[in-house]
Amino acid sequence: MREELEKVYDKYASELYKYALMISADHGTAEDAVQQVFVKMLKMGNRVLQIESYNGYLRRAVRNECYEIIKKRNLSKGIVEKLSSKPIIENSDEKEANEEERELLEGVIKELAPEQREVLHMKVFEDKTLSEIGEMTGVSTNTAASRYRYAMDKLREILFLRKNNG
Amino acid sequence: MSNEDTKIEDMLRHYKLPGPPIELKNRIFQSKEKRWNRTWLAAAASILLAAGIGLIWQISGKQANSEPNDNGAVQIELAVTRAGQASQLLAVADFFARQSEGQDHAREIYHEVAQSFPDLNAGIQAQLRLKTY
Numbered sequence: 001m002r003e004e005l006e007k008v009y010d011k012y013a014s015e016l017y018k019y020a021l022m023i024s025a026d027h028g029t030a031e032d033a034v035q036q037v038f039v040k041m042l043k044m045g046n047r048v049l050q051i052e053s054y055n056g057y058l059r060r061a062v063r064n065e066c067y068e069i070i071k072k073r074n075l076s077k078g079i080v081e082k083l084s085s086k087p088i089i090e091n092s093d094e095k096e097a098n099e100e101e102r103e104l105l106e107g108v109i110k111e112l113a114p115e116q117r118e119v120l121h122m123k124v125f126e127d128k129t130l131s132e133i134g135e136m137t138g139v140s141t142n143t144a145a146s147r148y149r150y151a152m153d154k155l156r157e158i159l160f161l162r163k164n165n166g
Numbered sequence: 167m168s169n170e171d172t173k174i175e176d177m178l179r180h181y182k183l184p185g186p187p188i189e190l191k192n193r194i195f196q197s198k199e200k201r202w203n204r205t206w207l208a209a210a211a212s213i214l215l216a217a218g219i220g221l222i223w224q225i226s227g228k229q230a231n232s233e234p235n236d237n238g239a240v241q242i243e244l245a246v247t248r249a250g251q252a253s254q255l256l257a258v259a260d261f262f263a264r265q266s267e268g269q270d271h272a273r274e275i276y277h278e279v280a281q282s283f284p285d286l287n288a289g290i291q292a293q294l295r296l297k298t299y
Contacts, residue, residue: 006195017186031190032205038194073205089181102181124178155174 001048005041008054016062022121023066025110027086029073033065059136063118070114108158112151119147211262211271215278218255222282252288255279259292 013034020030037058041048051057089106091098109117118137122128128136134144259275262268276292283289 002195006191009191009194013191014185017190018183021183027184027187028205031186034186035190035194042194086184088183089178090184092180092182101177105178105181120178121183124175125183152171152174155178156170159174159177 001045002042005038005048008041008058009038012055012058016058018125019059019118019121020062020066021088022109022125023063023114023118024070025088025114025117027088029066029069032069033062036065037061063137067114104158105155108155112154113147116147116151116154119144120151123148207262207265207268207271211268211274214255214258215271215275218251218258218275218278221251222278248283249286249288252279252283252286256288256292259295263295 016037017030017034020033021027024030024033040061087102087106088109089102091102109120112120115137119130119133122133122136123130130144130148131141133148134141137144255275256279259272259279262275263272273296276296279292280289280296283292
């Protein structure tokens with residue numbers, strides 16, 4: 001069972017981690033969420049075989065774990081502040097490094113609510129439609145759209161300010 | 167969707183999200199030791215370190231208050247307590263060092279042991295372990 005789950009990890013961990021990272025905007029939370037989900041699956045033993053779709057199951061589980069951790073950590077912020085603050089977005093290899101822009105975008109992303117970051121991630125990095133996002137996150141298409149709208153407005157506002165000041 | 171939205175999306179797509187650290191898989195699948203959530207690890211390290219420092223102060227206070235003419239039993243008691251405390255803190259640091267997320271906490275405690283007990287074996291051991299970081 002361990003070997004089977006290792007294969008599942010190899011296949012899905014990267015996407016799950018990125019998803020968790022965008023929801024939480026914190027590497028520690030993303031690591032803990034992914035770790036907790038796989039540790040729980042290891043404890044399930046053969047019952048893991050009853051899972052119909054690993055992808056759907058893992059996404060839901062990581063999402064729930066993330067929001068659970070965020071909720072808990074808001075109550076003990078002092079501890080969370082001790083955690084590392086590695087960047088959550090990186091320059092891609094083909095793009096000329098623009099650290100100022102990266103920091104600006106990361107700053108705006110971190111200011112968004114987890115639900116808004118989640119929608120932004122699914123729309124921009126996973127190419128999902130707002131209807132799909134609504135379905136996957138258990139909200140109406142309108143709610144998904146308004147979360148996306150808020151995130152884009154915030155990004156536009158900051159980028160517009162920079163353009164005017166620069 | 168407006169043109170501006172498309173531009174912002176394109177700008178974001180020029181960036182990528184980092185994947186999980188390599189050690190995460192090992193932590194999940196290879197470690198037989200009890201896995202510690204990093205939040206709990208940080209909390210435990212803070213509490214243990216605070217308790218350890220409190221005891222160091224207590225021992226230092228007793229040493230400062232002891233008269234030079236105090237009998238040998240008092241001095242021996244203080245020396246034994248101090249050595250025991252140093253060994254305990256060293257063991258705690260070793261525990262954190264074995265956790266994949268505990269390296270920073272281990273280093274902090276080794277540092278405290280090395281500084282507070284430079285004359286004891288535990289202090290020397292802590293200094294040696296610090297050199298491996």
